Amino acid sequence: MQARHLLTAAAMTLAIAACKPAQQEAPAKPKPQVILVEADAPPRPMKPELPPLFDDIERRTFQFFWDTTNELNGLTPDRYPSRPFASIASVGFALTAYPIGIENGWVSRNQAIDRTLTTLKFFRDVPMGPQRTGKAGYKGFYYHFLDMQEGRRYDSWVELSSVDTALLMMGVLFAQSYYDGDDPREKEIRQIADSLYKQVDWPWLQQRAPLISMGWFPESGFIDHDWMGYNEAMMVYILALGSPSHPVSPDAWTVWTRTYDNDWGVYQGQEYLSFGPLFGHQYSHVWIDFRDIQDAYMRERGSTYFLNSRSAALAQREYAIANPMNWKDYGENVWGLTASDGPQNTTQEYRGEQRQFRHYSSRGAGLRENFDDGTIAPTAAVSSIVFAPEEVIPATVEMHKRYGDYIYSSYGFLDSFNPSFNYDIPIKTGRLVPDRGWVASDYIAIDQGPILTMIANYRDDFVWEVMKKNPYIRKGLERAGFSGGWLAPEGEFQPLQLQKDEKAAAARAVGIAESRAAAAQEQKNNANRNTGQGK
Template sequence: MNRGNTSRWLIVPFMLGALLLASCKQAEEPKVAEKKAPVKVILIEAQIPPKPVKPPLPPLFSDIERRTFQFFWDTTNELNGLAPDRFPSRPFASIASVGFALTAYPIGIENGWVSRNQAIDRTLTTLKFFRDAPMGPQRTGRAGYKGFYYHFLDMQQGNRYDSWVELSSVDTALLMMGVLFTQSYYDGDDPREKEIRQIADTLYKRVDWRWLQQRAPLISMGWFPESGFIDHDWMGYNEAMMLYILALGSPTHGVDPEAWTSWTRTYNNDWGVYQGQEYLSFGPLFGHQYSHVWIDFRDIQDQYMRERGIDYFLNSRRATLAQRDYAIDNPMKWKDYGENVWGLTAGDGPQNTSQEYRGEQRQFRHYSSRGAGLRENFDDGTIVPSAAISSIVFAPEVVIPATEEMHKRYGDFLYSSYGFLDSFNPSFNYDIPLKTGRMVPDRGWVASDYIAIDQGPILAMIANYQNEFVWTVMKKNPYIRAGLERAGFTGGWLTPEGEPQPLPQKDEQKAAARSLGMAESRAAAAQAQQDPSQRQKPE
């Protein structure tokens, strides 16, 4: 079907070598009827060398960036560095929020919004709190155990917020990504910067990743002092990619490389074609974004991606384009969905309720993961602006107009002091009690809170789009590099200086696919002006 201005398409045979051989033989042998070699449809953009110019950011993005930074600077408890899970509702701190806050402060320095001394003070306060916080297996009065921290902490006291709060492996990973970012950013000789590096090292090294390997080599989702280890392990593909990289890179409690093999073992369940894109699927976009906030996955590959001929960066690009096309197709007929109104991820919603919509009973949810992919999808018409904006590094040609459109169309009630409120639902127009948010006459439901783990990727990904800031800093961290290498990643910036790039797979079919896929990834990374999403899909 047509998606506006169509791009050119190129049909590329899988077996390139075989076709070349066949063409040579045609001059010597009579023609015989043969089965055609299988073909793969590849965008012509995949064959175009990267362009040096990327789409410039409209002024709106500078305003979004500044407001989103201010969210972390203003709402964090300056006495202990704890950042709220959400605001203005402020029930508890989230350790994942702190990881994003620690990443936000250097972005503020680089933009001149805070001084280096101010950011150092805030960062040291935060790191010292986590270093000195009470740890242990007790049910109350503790912030964590075995180097891990409870998902939610009391904003003032810093202890476990309540008995339903778990010791969280993935949220500790998000915290540690921020911790290691501070270690690599504050690289000066000032005694306070040295102290930041030392405390960051201590915090990371004391996380006992092996302790959570109750069903080794996989890592459990967490632990409760009341009931023990959570029965579920992190298996791919989702946001926990960074967790395994951190666990593999640890010099004190590092897990074996088999952990990565087990993590990727279920990938084939989620590999396939969805909305015209072939990729490793995970419905909510946050799973395609969180690890990429800190790690530049362009042109580096593990074994699975080498065999598939792409990288995780390109995979996230395809996931973004697939979600946009899902919104254009709009199979559930939600109000306002389209080429510039889209974005499904985890976020607030109006209420857990069943209501009639267009003659059908539809389920709506409060806070929930929402997504579109090969499986495990949920869509109740709730759009989270962060889902689109945080994909700006992957697909700026569709993210920029979507951000502008959502600001223009809904900004009078959706855009406020700290940028975009978490979410909105134009289709929800029911006179029932709400869990959160408010109704806007004739416009539907809108969230009342900002959620930190949606705010953080917005800020960091805009910074990465502008000058690769977070990625560049994180490439200096030896633990991140070690984790990637132990997971089997090669190529790109992981190639030692002076050494040639590793050769592609010997298998000609895989080598050809990899060559094409990597060209597409480089072109996407360079943000070519052409718009591959505005394309005609094959019939």
Template sequence: MLLDRRAVLEGSSLLLAGAALPWPALASRRRLPDFYDEIEQRTFRFFWETANPKNGLVPDRWPTPSFSSISAVGFALPAYAIGAERGWCTRAAARDRTLTTLRFLWNAPQGPARAGTSGYAGFFYHFLDMDTGLRYRDVELSSVDTAILLMGALFVGQYFDHDDAREREIRELSQKIYARVDWNHFRADGRAGIAMGWHPEQGLIDRDWSGMNEGMFIYILALGAPVHHVPANSWDAWTASYGPFWRGEGATRRLAFAPLFGHQYSQMWIDFRGIRDAVMRQAGFDYFENSRRETYANRAYCSSNPMGWRGYSRNLWGLSACDGPGNLELPYKGQKRTFFGYAARGPIDEPDGRDDGTIAPTAALGSLPFAPEIVIPCAATLMRQPGLFDRYGFKDSFNPSFNYEGVRLETGSVDPPHGWLAKDYLGIDQGPILLQAANYRDEFIWRYMRRVPAVRRGLTLAGFSGGWLAGGRAQRG
């Protein structure tokens, strides 16, 4: 279906305005409205209060009883530092929780066995038992979820810089956990790229990380690794498949990927402002600007609302991966429509696009640094949605169009006047909300990650130059 021309033109004009506002021009906007303090503090409390204090593992979701998501643990590590900076916990408490987590990760059993381990070759399984820390059922050894965990570990290795025994141990464990990872385990069988996962039962997953999605930072970490690094030309395997992902012209020209989390996960850790690889030097803008344009495109799509869902508007938008009511086919406005449970969502005219009327707060709020002028009004509107903002901030998602009664839901509940509302908070969706607010306020995550030698090394070996990388060298060690 074609987008409404007026909404597309509106989005284009906003993009043009956005492209003319480099980050320094936004400095005066870094003070967020008072209501955002409450969003951040409640989101912090999700990680602080739901983690297992004995091992630092964080549940995939809450309040539904859940296994731990290793990527949620990665988001929790900087969350503790944010809490210490904002006065929501003491630095000592944040330090001790961080150290507990890193000690567990370093000592957790590794090996190729199907059971009784937490990971292999330095990587961790996607999900772990909350208490034992061992592989949950038959989940995959995950390259991307381990990468999020490593980013969190590298961050705390910079943040905890005091000269005392516990903070020194945090720094040492951070480096040891990262150095242990053998990235070439995911490049067996002559692959140029890095595989998405591995099972001890079947081996590597067929699909590699390629195109435009959340996998960008995997290659940066793998290139920058001090021991088991990948060849310097591995970045080419990532960018070589960009072709089908290009969309738009002029100020809307961008590498598109429909779910917004794919544009957020690398950039909440790595400051891509002003640095460019060969592809972006040719394009004439950087990946930060690319994500800004894609944020506007997501909003323009929801404003146009080609599928006619209830509730979408210029201030109520945001499509990404999130919970949904369930995998169902039901009538909607005289047509049969398909709804989904947990799934990646985004504009239907972009790669991996899928739209069933479900909005995820993490989609817009995770893009705060890219486009604060449209994200903050959306956040204010989300605060007014019945039942959405609660104990730990925003519940994962909601769908105003799904007001069916008597159907079997995968999760959540239906209030006919307002539609479907998720039951749970998800760690991987809470993380972007909190970390990106910290980046917007004072570049908190970016400032410390710019100090990580491996990040600078990986970017330089991938061909990035300019900006804060000027004068850096791509040496190992």
């Protein structure tokens, strides 16, 4: 395990203050609330005011990125304090976090510029190539995990990742748009960011065109799976469509959205495009404001991807209230399933039934991809604040109040907790708290990032407004067929198409029938498990 960089004096003070949640103080600087999004647009409804707890969450979560990133190369660890390797996705969130720190007065603009330049120069200069070792990436893509010090591929099991490169590039393009001053260093940031994005050879991963592969291994070649069905890959296709140097054709988006059909239906009273873990409904939305824009798929169904994510969050909350697996503490203010740490890969008896538990795993509740072992990840709810503030704010406050002594520390919420897991067996990570269950010991960067950025978006659309200035993002959206809202010509407001037409109704009918069939199959599977016939 590698040694941690020394905390700054300010971070030390913050860490000491973390001992008791009740002693938190909010930052002195208030933030304005922005109501209008476009000229001539109708005002948005007033948003619920955030309690002081969110000031504290935001500050601590920012400090995670500032303190744990290697200041010599800009690499951010995948997790902390374990800190085994860097994650390129973590770096994308870190590059987005630094301007949030500037705007709040937590770091100076000069400090953030220095850190950002260090990061971008590292990715510009690091060795690239098809060799199995000693390289950080190939064809403009980077390996999912890199060594924290040298920045080379961490191990032979680490893939060249399209989606993690996309997360990195979203941070790179955010930096390009935010640092817009005449300072030579800011100009250099923009230039390097431009070159990094332009070097990504998106068509190279279209081995089964027009879909895009999940990645590549130097040992075995392209990963057999393409990005299909609704998930976090919206940003992959938007970035690939917007590329000025290696663009994919618009039919990539068209064909990708055709694979959605199996994911549309009704779940927990919500009719929407389903993906079980909430991260799939959050990641692309960190940088892109989907509130007032639509592609052909959503126009046809009278919805938006923003409203879709709201439905996903509400469905998960309803699932927790229904609590079909009878997990401890689930309810209207204790909910949130996503990819997260868990206690252990094991099967144990729980209330008279054999239940499977997992370590790190994707967890979710939706039409098809469901796994729930009682592990709650605070990021799932907190990062949904822009979609469902009336439900997320009380959930965040209650989870902090009930479990804060165990799950809230120096950098905000630890990754996850499981009140139902109280087994005296070896656990993979984390710890058991008497009468409280299992608690994670790590913060995970790709869970921390959405917390910080979505709170910033909720307050004043900060990340969204910066990213709207980026011509590559606009181009990618327009080539995907998005229109309306902030994509409309300047000074115009194009209302959303929320009328339900016959074609949309037919599509929904298909989705509803499929969701009912899937629910029946799930009930059958549960019955088999209860009788010992299933696995």
